[in-house]
Amino acid sequence: MASVDRLYALYNVIADAKDKAGEHDKEFAEILTGVKGGTGERRLTSQFIARFFQYFPPHQEQALNALLDLCEDDEMAIRKQAIKDLPTICRGHTELVPKVADILAQLLQMEDQAELAVVQSSLVSILKTDAKGTLTGLFYQIEHSEDELVRERCIRFLHTKVRSLGSQVFSADVENLILTEAKKVLQAASSEDEFTLVMGILRELKTCQTVKGYQQLVDLVAEQVDLTRTLEPSDLESVHRLTSCFKQALPYFSSQVRSTLFVEYMWREVVPALDHLEAAVPDGPSNASLILDLLKIIAELVPHAGNLEDIGGKVVAIFDKLLEVMPLPPEGDAATEALEGGVSLEFSRVECLLFTFHQLAKHNPEFLAEDADRLKDFRIRLQYFARVSQAYQKRLREALTNKTGEELKTEENKIKLIALKTTANINILIKDLFHQPPSYKASIALSWKPASAAGKAMTNGAEKRHTPITFDSNIQKSQKGERQIYAPPRDKYSQRAGQYSGGNFRGRGRGRGRGFAYGSNRGGGIFRSGFRGRRGNFRPY
Template identity: 25%
Template sequence: GHPKNCLPSLSPWKKMAEAAALDAIYAASNALLDAQSKLKAGEDTFAEHEEQFKVVVSKAKVSPKTKTLALQVLPKYLGHYPAQADSALDILIDLFEEGEGYRMKAIESFKSIASSASASVISKLVGVLAQLLLSEDEKEVAVVNQALCTALQQDVQATTTALLELMTAEASVRGKAVEFLTAELVPRAPALFKDNTEAQNAVATQIKKLLGTATTAEVSVYLKILFALQVFQSGEEGANELLGIVINSIDLAADFDASEANADRFLTLLRSARLIFNHGASPMKVMSYVSKKVLPKFDELSPTQQTTLLKVLAEISPIMRGHTCRDFLTAIYPIMLALLPEEVTEETKLNYTSIECVLYAFHQTASRVPGFLHPLCGIKISTGQPENKIDEDHTAKLADLHKRLAVANKQSTEFVKKLQQVRTKLNETKAEGEEAKKDLATKKEACTASLLTCNHVSALATNLKPTPPKFMADNTAQTLSWRMNNKQTGGPKAGQKRGREGEGQQQGGGRGGRGGGRGGGR
C-alpha cells in the first residue's frame, strides 16, 4: 500500500499514456500556432490542420495535465473548425463537470470562444451558457453573463435567435433567458442591431412565432426588443407593422379570457399597443375589441388589473375618434357609474385613481360624440344615432349622474383637505438617519400623488355637471395625475422605465380610509 496521507501517483503505464498525450497536444498546438502566425501574414492554412485540432479533442481527458492544456488550446482555435464544435464543446462541458478545479477555467474558455466564433458555434455555445445561468455560484453566473455579452457583440443575430429558441425549453431556463434578454440585450439592442436589417428581420420573425404562447414577462421583453429595431421605426408604416404583430398576439376574433394570467398578458400587449398608437398607428381595431369584448368582463378582473386597464385606456382616449369613441362610451359608461357611488357610508371605499381614469377617458371621448350626453342633459338634437331617441325621458338618468358626480366631488374635496393636513405634518417632520429620510420622502411623494389625483377628480366631476357639459379634452385637458407626479418628482419620462401600471393607486373612503375594487356604495 501507499504510505499514510500520501496520494497514489500515476501508474507507470498511465504516466506513459499521459506523456504521449501531452506530446501529441503540444505538437498539435504548435501546428495550430503556426497557422495562426500565417493568418496574421494573410495566409489561411487552418483547413490543413483540422486533424491536429481533433488530436487535442481526443487527448484532452487522458489526465489532469492534458485537461488543463486542452482548456488553453481548444478555445483559441475552435472558431476555425465549426464542424468540430459539438465534440470540442462536449469536451469542455465534460471538463466543467469534472470538478471545482476546472469549472471556472471552462467558463472562461466559453467566453474566449464567444469572442471569435462563427454563427453556428455561437448558436451551440449559447445553449450551453444558458444552462450555466442556473448555477448557484454568483461568480460563475457573472462570467457566464460576460460570455453571453461577448457573444452578442460577436454576432447579435446568432446569439439572440439562439436565446429565443430556448423559449420552448423548461421554465427555469426560459426564466433565466428572459432575465438576460431584459438586463443585457434590451439596453444594447439599438446599437447592436443598428443597420443590420438581416438580423432585425430574423429576430422579428422569431418573436412573431413566439408571442402567441408567451408569458407576460416574455411578451414584455419581446416587445421591448421589437421597439428597438430600426425596421419598425419608419414612421406610420413601421408602427402599423408593429401593431399587426401585437394584434395577431391578442387574437381579436376570440372572446376575451379574463383569467389572471391571460388578463396580465393582454394588459402587457395593450400597453405596448398604446406606445405604437403614439407613432401613428390606428387604435380602431384594438379599441373595438376592448369595448366589445374586454370591458363587458371588467368585473371579472382583479382590482389591480381594473385600475391598470383604466390607466391605459385613459392614455389612449385622446387619440380615439368616430365610431371608436361611440363604442367605447357605450361600454365605459356603466363602469363609470359603478365607480361613482350614489352615497357614502362608513364602508364606502373610493378608488380615486380609477375614478380619475374613467372620468378623463369619458371627457375625451364624449367631447367627440356630442349626441351621447345630449339626451341626458335634456338637449333635444336628433343626431340619427341609436343613443339619441328624441322622445325618451332621461330626467332620472341625468339626476342619477349628477348625484354621483356631486358625491365624487365632495369626497375628493374633503380628502384633499385631509391630505393637506398630512402634508403639513410631513413637512414639519425631521427624519434622522438614511432609512428614516427615505421613508419620509416616500410618504411625501405618496401624499403629493394623492393630492394631484383628488384635485383632478374634483375638476373632472365638476365640469361634467353643467348643461351642456364643459368637456376637459384635447387642449383643455389636464395632465393625468401620475404623469404630473412623475414630472414633479423627477420620475421617469415617457419611454423610460417606470413602475408597473396599476401600482400606486390612490384610494380613500368616506373617512379617508383605503380600499380597492370598483368603488363602493353598492
C-alpha cells in the first residue's frame, strides 16, 4: 500500500516518461493500491487514476473499480474528488460513458446538495462528451432502478438539461433516442410525477415542437389512457390518472391536432358517470376539485374536436348537467330576499358547462331555437344567474379597485381576479344566448387559463360593466340609479379554479419501489448497497 510520498514518486516516474508512460505498468499498479490507504492517499489515488488511465488498458477495469470504491468512501471530500474524476476517464474512451453514466445516475441519491451538484456537473460533462452514451446509462436507471428517488432525479436532471443545453448537446439523433426511450418509460409509469416529468422532457425537444410532434405527444397520452378501456367511476385512482394524462395532452390540440377521440371518450365514459363520481369522491384536498377538473378538461377539449358522433345527444347530455347548476329563481318575495341575502351558486362549474354547451350547440342550433318551452325555461335560469353574477362582480370590483400590482399577487386577490374573470365569461355567454334566435358567436378566454394582463384592468377600477340581462327580448340599458345592488352571493367558487390540482396517484411506485436495502461499506457508509453489476465485466449497453 503506497504512502503519500510514494504516490508522488510514482506519479513523477510516469509523468516524466511522457509518450512512454505506458511502459511503467508496475508503477501504475502500485498507484492503485493507494485506494486502501489513508485520506491523503485515497484522494491522490483518485486524481492519479484519472491522470494516467488512458495509458494502461490492461488495468482500466481495476482502475475503474478503484474509483467506484472511492465514490462510496466515508469521507465526503474523497467522494467528491472521485465523482469529479469519473468524466476524465471517459475522454477518448466513449465506450465507458454508458457505464459511468449509470454509476453517476445512482449517485443522484445523494442528500447533500453540494455533493449532488458535483454529481450533476459530472453528468453534464459526459453528456458533452457523448450524449447518446450518457442517455443510455441514465435511461437504464430510469427504466430499471428500484429506487424511486434515483428515477425521479434522473428524469428531473434530463428535463432541466434538455432545456438549458439545447441543440448544443441534443442533436436530432439524440432527440430521437430520447423520444424512443421516453416512450418505454411512459408505458411503465404509474406515478403522476414521473409521467408529467417525462412529458415535460418531450415538450422541450425540437422534434416535438411541430404539428407532427404535437400529434405524437397526443398519441402517447392516448396510449397511456387507453381510450378503448371502460372507466370505473368507483376507482378514484383511475379517474385521477385520467385527469392527469388528459391535462398533459391539452396544450397540443388545435385545428391541426384534433381532440375528437378524447371528446368521444369523455362523453362515453365520464359525462354519464359525473353523478356517481360526485357521490363517490370523499372530502380531501386531492379529491375536492376532481369534478371541476373533469369539467375544465371537457371545456378545453370541445373547441378542437372534429366531426363528432351524435352531436344532438352530446348537447342534451351537457344541457342536462348545466340545468343542475343553474336553478330557477325563487318565486315572489323570496327572489328578492335570496338575492339580498346571498345565494349559493357554482360559478366555476357553470362557466365550464355553459362554455361547453355554447361550443356544441352552435353545431345543433335547433336544440333551443325549435323548442320554445325549453328556451323560455332556460332563459329564466340564465336571467336569474346573470343578476346574481353581476351583483357578485360588483363586490369583486370594489374589493380589487386601487390595488397595487404587488397586492394583486396575493393568493386571496388572485382568487378574486379569477372569480371576476369567471363571472365576466358567464355573462358574455349568457348575453349571446339571449339573442333571437340564440347566437353562438361570442368568444372568451377561459378563466383558469393564464392571461398576460389578468389584473391590469382592475388597478384603477375601470373595468367595463356589462349591461344587465333581462328576459325581455328588447333589452334596454338600465340607468345607474335604477340598478339594485345586491349583497354578494355566498358562491361555491372553487379556490382552486384557474389551476388544475396536482393530485398524486395513490403511491408513486411501480410496485417495485422498495428501494435499495441499506448496506454497509467501509466503516458503515451512507450508500444503499452499492452499484449493481459494478464489479467484473461492464454491463452490456
